[in-house]
Amino acid sequence: MSIVRVALDVPLPRLFDYRAEDPAGDWVGRLVRVPFGSGEKLGLILQVLDQSDQPPEKLRPIHSLLTELPPLPADWIALCEFCARYYQHPLGEVSSFALPPLLRRGKLPKRRLARPQPGRGDQEASPPLTTEQQVALMAIGQTRGFEAFLLHGVTGSGKTEVYLRAIEAVLAQGCQALMLVPEIALTPQLEGRVAARFPDAHIVSAHSGVADAARARGFLEAFEGQADIVLGTRLSVFMPLPRLGLIVVDEEHDASFKQQDGLRYSARDVAIFRAKQRDVPILLGSATPSLETFHHARTGRYRLLTLTLRAVAAAMPDVRIVDTRREKLQDGMSQALIAALELRLARGEQSLIFLNRRGYAPVLACTACGWISHCRRCAANLVVHLADRRLRCHHCGLETGIPQACPDCGNLDIHPFGRGTQRLEVALQERFPEARVLRVDRDSASSPKKWQALLAQIHAGEADILVGTQMLAKGHDFPKLTLVGVVGADAALFAADFRAPERLFAQLMQVGGRSGRALLPGEVLIQSEYPDHPLYQALADHDYSRFASQQLHEREQAGFPPFAHQALLRAEAPSVDQSLAFLAAARVEALKLAGEAVMLYDPVPMRMVRRMSLERAQLLVESASRPALQAFLATWSQLLYELKTPRELRWHLDVDPQEL
Ligand SMILES: Nc1ncnc2c1ncn2[C@@H]1O[C@H](COP(=O)(O)OP(=O)(O)OP(=O)(O)O)[C@@H](O)[C@H]1O
Numbered sequence: 001m002s003i004v005r006v007a008l009d010v011p012l013p014r015l016f017d018y019r020a021e022d023p024a025g026d027w028v029g030r031l032v033r034v035p036f037g038s039g040e041k042l043g044l045i046l047q048v049l050d051q052s053d054q055p056p057e058k059l060r061p062i063h064s065l066l067t068e069l070p071p072l073p074a075d076w077i078a079l080c081e082f083c084a085r086y087y088q089h090p091l092g093e094v095s096s097f098a099l100p101p102l103l104r105r106g107k108l109p110k111r112r113l114a115r116p117q118p119g120r121g122d123q124e125a126s127p128p129l130t131t132e133q134q135v136a137l138m139a140i141g142q143t144r145g146f147e148a149f150l151l152h153g154v155t156g157s158g159k160t161e162v163y164l165r166a167i168e169a170v171l172a173q174g175c176q177a178l179m180l181v182p183e184i185a186l187t188p189q190l191e192g193r194v195a196a197r198f199p200d201a202h203i204v205s206a207h208s209g210v211a212d213a214a215r216a217r218g219f220l221e222a223f224e225g226q227a228d229i230v231l232g233t234r235l236s237v238f239m240p241l242p243r244l245g246l247i248v249v250d251e252e253h254d255a256s257f258k259q260q261d262g263l264r265y266s267a268r269d270v271a272i273f274r275a276k277q278r279d280v281p282i283l284l285g286s287a288t289p290s291l292e293t294f295h296h297a298r299t300g301r302y303r304l305l306t307l308t309l310r311a312v313a314a315a316m317p318d319v320r321i322v323d324t325r326r327e328k329l330q331d332g333m334s335q336a337l338i339a340a341l342e343l344r345l346a347r348g349e350q351s352l353i354f355l356n357r358r359g360y361a362p363v364l365a366c367t368a369c370g371w372i373s374h375c376r377r378c379a380a381n382l383v384v385h386l387a388d389r390r391l392r393c394h395h396c397g398l399e400t401g402i403p404q405a406c407p408d409c410g411n412l413d414i415h416p417f418g419r420g421t422q423r424l425e426v427a428l429q430e431r432f433p434e435a436r437v438l439r440v441d442r443d444s445a446s447s448p449k450k451w452q453a454l455l456a457q458i459h460a461g462e463a464d465i466l467v468g469t470q471m472l473a474k475g476h477d478f479p480k481l482t483l484v485g486v487v488g489a490d491a492a493l494f495a496a497d498f499r500a501p502e503r504l505f506a507q508l509m510q511v512g513g514r515s516g517r518a519l520l521p522g523e524v525l526i527q528s529e530y531p532d533h534p535l536y537q538a539l540a541d542h543d544y545s546r547f548a549s550q551q552l553h554e555r556e557q558a559g560f561p562p563f564a565h566q567a568l569l570r571a572e573a574p575s576v577d578q579s580l581a582f583l584a585a586a587r588v589e590a591l592k593l594a595g596e597a598v599m600l601y602d603p604v605p606m607r608m609v610r611r612m613s614l615e616r617a618q619l620l621v622e623s624a625s626r627p628a629l630q631a632f633l634a635t636w637s638q639l640l641y642e643l644k645t646p647r648e649l650r651w652h653l654d655v656d657p658q659e660l
């Protein structure tokens with residue numbers, strides 16, 4: 001008799017042993033159905049053993065092996081093990097998460113029969129490369145084995161072209177390429193471009209918008225080596241790829257690469273591990289690299305490739321900071337912005353106004369008694385959505401109608417305060433009745449279909465003025481767009497999170513970069529009451545490096561990442577006292593373990609303490625040494641599972657948290 005050691009999708013940091021009749025050598029990596037409690041679970045076999053640490057009479061026999069699926073490869077299992085270790089997450093949960101939902105449930109997709117994908121049309125011609133693109137490609141082409149590249153190219157410099165050429169070279173060698181992109185919103189366009197460039201390649205796309213069966217099919221095609229290119233969002237970093245030759249991470253700074261629940265992994269960082277593990281090059285691209293990545297490039301850990309010029313347009317857009325201190329704004333807009341809009345309308349060009357706040361107004365308030373629309377489940381206001389006449393919480397989704405009178409004092413004089421995209425849209429339409437105003441935010445682009453329709457409208461030139469949130473900020477190439485106006489950005493200048501300036505700078509540089517990408521010259525107007533702020537000045541000079549150097553200097557002084565490594569222990573419970581008490585107990589355990597290299601902060605309530613009726617607190621752990629932090633977390637996290645907690649309390653660890 002033999003024993004199989006199995007990873008199961010349960011929130012416990014351990015593996016489970018079962019009896020098996022006579023497991024053959026290739027059982028490792030296979031999925032298996034096993035009894036668990038009074039039910040059954042699907043697990044992943046990690047080891048075949050002669051003996052268990054459990055007494056033999058306690059071991060139950062497996063139910064059945066999923067023989068339809070070949071064993072998952074050793075490097076895929078090692079990837080899961082790395083994530084479990086690094087992110088302090090139960091291995092069974094990691095390996096389950098890394099599988100597409102259908103396989104997770106032990107089901108296999110119906111296979112399409114023959115699947116040649118012939119003649120999707122003619123191959124799109126590739127333009128001759130610019131000199132800078134050539135230099136970058138040469139460097140990438142010369143590598144053998146692992147090397148991390150940062151492709152730092154200004155907006156519109158043709159980074160995508162470099163990715164495509166690098167992928168082309170890898171395909172020619174008979175290898176697979178993995179390309180990670182930020183979010184579902186951008187993938188259809190890119191899919192189109194990649195498909196047009198490689199009509200004979202088998203392309204698999206992987207993101208949460210792909211239906212379960214197709215996703216499982218894509219996974220199997222990648223796994224069996226039929227897929228040549230896997231293109232997808234963060235979850236595609238877990239695709240098994242036997243012939244992997246290159247990884248590309250587009251917009252590597254993007255926050256969507258970090259998962260914010262369950263397994264809190266950074267797909268970019270996991271991709272680096274994978275490239276190292278498989279000894280292949282990885283290409284991280286951005287116009288505004290994350291400061292972590294930029295730091296690595298400056299210190300020589302990554303190789304820096306730069307594109308300083310736009311591929312098509314003659315120049316970068318002209319960026320101006322509009323001083324709004326002495327001006328009475330009209331619907332939030334300055335004279336300069338209104339004039340610039342008029343000019344674009346007269347010339348038949350497109351404009352984009354960026355306001356990163358959706359809804360009509362952030363709050364509804366009573367002028368008589370001071371009542372404001374508050375979410376009863378969160379420490380947040382309900383946002384006014386006039387388009388469908390609702391009040392809505394952007395944190396928990398709570399919705400109510402808009403009251404006719406103040407719910408507290410009955411006063412009829414209640415007003416929306418502040419400005420969101422809907423209000424700006426209305427104001428613009430009133431001011432420019434002849435213009436076609438199009439709002440693009442998560443409300444108007446609520447489904448992939450609506451989003452595609454909006455993009456098609458913009459590309460067809462059926463919109464004159466776009467009002468949009470960050471959805472419109474990145475990646476898009478609208479040739480007729482020549483003006484970008486930014487309103488309401490100042491608030492983010494003074495946010496408490498030390499990463500806020502980095503995010504704001506990236507966002508504004510990205511959105512500004514949508515302007516003047518083709519032959520028409522572009523202009524960017526940023527309204528501010530702090531026109532001399534170094535962040536805005538660096539934007540006006542298109543000087544990412546100056547901004548990044550200054551930020552890195554500040555972070556070094558303050559001992560923040562990338563000069564320190566952090567992890568957060570977070571707890572949530574019906575009352576913040578319960579959360580704090582758990583963290584205090586966890587800290588007592590931590591004090592016994594943490595040597596001098598690991599610093600423990602005090603437990604504190606989270607900035608937004610209440611969310612979905614739970615009150616949250618956190619404890620920050622920091623170290624200048626990553627190995628020291630990792631060693632500490634490994635022991636500490638085991639102890640955390642043994643702490644007694646109130647039944648309603650939930651906790652998790654977030655390694656390399658992106659939001660503090
Ligand atoms: N060598 C080239 N010759 C002519 N056109 C090019 C060349 N390389 C890229 N382009 C074109 O330049 C435009 C901008 O390229 P692309 O979208 O790849 O820029 P990007 O660097 O990814 O910009 P962003 O960071 O703003 O998304 C595209 O329309 C692309 O087709």
Ligand SMILES: [Zn+2]
Pocket residue numbers: 375376377378380393394395396397398612
């Ligand atoms: Zn809420």
